[in-house]
Amino acid sequence: MSEVKISAEVRSEFGKGAARSIRRENKVPGVVYGHGTEPVHVTLPGHELLLALRTPNVLLSLDIDGKNELAIPKAVQRDAIKGYLVHVDLILVKRGEKVTVEIPVQAEGELAAGGNLLEHVLNTLSVEAEATHIPEAVTVSVEGLEAGASILAKDITLPNGVTLSTDADAVVLQVLAAQAEEPAAEAEGEAVAAEGAEA
Template sequence: MSEVKLAVQTRTEFGKGAARRIRRENKVPGVVYGHGTEPVHVTLPGHDLLLALRTPNVLLSLDVDGKSELAIPKAVQRDAIKGYLVHVDLLLVKRGEKVNVEIPVHTEGELAPGAYLLEHVLSTLTVEAEATHIPESVTVSIEGLEAGASILAKDIPLPKGTSLAIDEDAVVLQVLAAQAEEAPAEAQEETTEA
């Protein structure tokens, strides 16, 4: 798991106007909270944060007024049209502490020959892992699966030190038989008459 260092500044201005001024300076307003402490409103470097958030569940080493803190992204708000960062919520963590996070589910292999569809019922899996050892993703083999087959959360191999934080019988992937559309009855009669 990667750890990214960011120098952040505390802020005292709040509201839309202040947030817009911060964004014009290519920075992102945010809040850091956790461990029973008062929330700290901060300003983060926009480009560095954007690059860091490309890694799922990245561990951020924050330098807040000379004090070093570890945090993970809890909520990230983006502009709906342009995609730039609007606001970020960061959760304080400690080394060795367990946290619940969502990790992406990837597949490998090919389904059995035939017209089958793979449905991702859950695209992410909620797991409990140590804050400094959060897996980036899990990979599931779908090799040779046929229609009607499903993969449950308990069937997915998890990295050492990671456990499920959802119902183990939750369906993550399922294989469906592709259904061909039937031609309307009138159209079939016309083709037989012709």
């Protein structure tokens, strides 16, 4: 897992007005906390942060007033309509430290023929991993699965050093049977027959 270097400026102005002013400069207000330290309010470069956050659980190497800190995103707020970053909470981590995070579940492969549907019951898995080796995602094969099949959390192979925090028996993916549709021509024929009987 690669580290993304980002410079952070300590800020002393708070409130909605100050936050709006920061965002007008294409920057994002945030707070960095963890390891029993006092929260540090920072301003981060908007474009660089947006690119970094495309990677789930990205490891950020923060330069805060000349001091280097490692952090991962804890909470990211985006504008509901325009999608720009409103605020970010970052939690400090250390190399070798284990953290609990959510990682996306990706399905690959084709289901058995029959038009069945794959339902993602869980889009993410809660796992414990070393802070500098958090997997970006976990991939699950659904090749050839038929209606009624399901994949539980414990069935998913995790990378070395990563342990499951989600309930082992939780259903992650399941295959739903295709809905049977009445052929249109048949239905039309029945309607005509019914009209003839009424006449």
